[in-house]
Amino acid sequence: MTDPTHALSFGAAAADYDRFRPGYPEEAVRWALDGVGPADRVVDLGAGTGILTRAVLALGYDVVPVEPDPGMRTQLSAVTPGTTALAGSAESVPLPDGAVDAVLVGQAYHWFDKERAHVEIARVLRPGGTFAPIWNTRDESVEWVAELSRIADLRDNAGDLTEKVTDFGPTFGPVALAAFAHRTTLTPEEVVGMLHTRSYWLTAQPGEQQRVDRELWELFATHPDLAGRERVELPYRTIAFRARRR
Numbered sequence: 741m742t743d744p745t746h747a748l749s750f751g752a753a754a755a756d757y758d759r760f761r762p763g764y765p766e767e768a769v770r771w772a773l774d775g776v777g778p779a780d781r782v783v784d785l786g787a788g789t790g791i792l793t794r795a796v797l798a799l800g801y802d803v804v805p806v807e808p809d810p811g812m813r814t815q816l817s818a819v820t821p822g823t824t825a826l827a828g829s830a831e832s833v834p835l836p837d838g839a840v841d842a843v844l845v846g847q848a849y850h851w852f853d854k855e856r857a858h859v860e861i862a863r864v865l866r867p868g869g870t871f872a873p874i875w876n877t878r879d880e881s882v883e884w885v886a887e888l889s890r891i892a893d894l895r896d897n898a899g900d901l902t903e904k905v906t907d908f909g910p911t912f913g914p915v916a917l918a919a920f921a922h923r924t925t926l927t928p929e930e931v932v933g934m935l936h937t938r939s940y941w942l943t944a945q946p947g948e949q950q951r952v953d954r955e956l957w958e959l960f961a962t963h964p965d966l967a968g969r970e971r972v973e974l975p976y977r978t979i980a981f982r983a984r985r986r
């Protein structure tokens with residue numbers, strides 16, 4: 741089980757979350773939806789403020805966002821015209837059996853109670869339907885990005901993910917994996933703002949929050965790749981997994 745304090749910590753920073761967090765590269769979303777038809781119904785599970793929902797909508801699909809946090813749902817509805825998120829979670833999806841063709845998850849599968857979520861996702865998917873969790877992971881092969889992660893105690897690197905995500909239980913077929921290069925351009929203030937939407941920072945004590953901020957600003961002021969820059973390119977690897985319901 742994940743810590744529920746962390747899992748539901750995002751709502752308080754929902755507007756900043758939507759502003760600073762990276763979107764998903766179109767090719768990664770297309771890969772996740774490979775074999776899903778234009779008239780098919782897609783669920784975005786753990787939809788947050790709708791960053792992935794909007795990427796899927798932009799490709800012309802019908803999307804149903806499902807999100808447990810009321811603050812995130814409010815932000816999603818405000819910035820995603822015509823779409824209202826359903827209250828629900830991976831362990832309890834408010835949809836009938838076999839009702840959807842694909843379930844996508846952006847940056848949220850690691851919060852799920854896996855055993856219960858696998859059963860519940862299989863319940864709402866039709867046989868042959870697609871399950872695809874996706875993450876944007878910072879590219880820590882870049883030295884200053886690794887240092888940023890160390891300072892802000894970020895624990896979602898791709899190495900961990902590719903080892904941790906190996907199967908989705910007996911109701912799903914083999915898991916395919918793909919990785920895509922991605923980047924966002926942000927000011928140093930925006931990078932710090934983005935790190936303030938991370939669950940570690942949101943749930944840290946004030947003294948620890950101050951320590952993180954102090955070291956981040958020191959990094960921006962002193963690292964040779966960052967000092968004096970108005971904008972920095974934050975490199976990501978987008979990691980996508982995909983399996984079919986049996």
Ligand SMILES: C[S@@+](CC[C@H](N)C(=O)[O-])C[C@H]1O[C@@H](n2cnc3c(N)ncnc32)[C@H](O)[C@@H]1O
Pocket residue numbers: 747748750761785786787788789790791792807808809812828829830831845846847848851852853
């Ligand atoms: C890091 S955010 C990702 C939001 C969005 N999918 C995106 O790509 O930006 C994680 C989201 O997962 C949600 N979440 C946490 N536990 C969950 C669960 N058990 N089932 C579904 N969503 C959950 C949180 O409320 C939060 O909105």
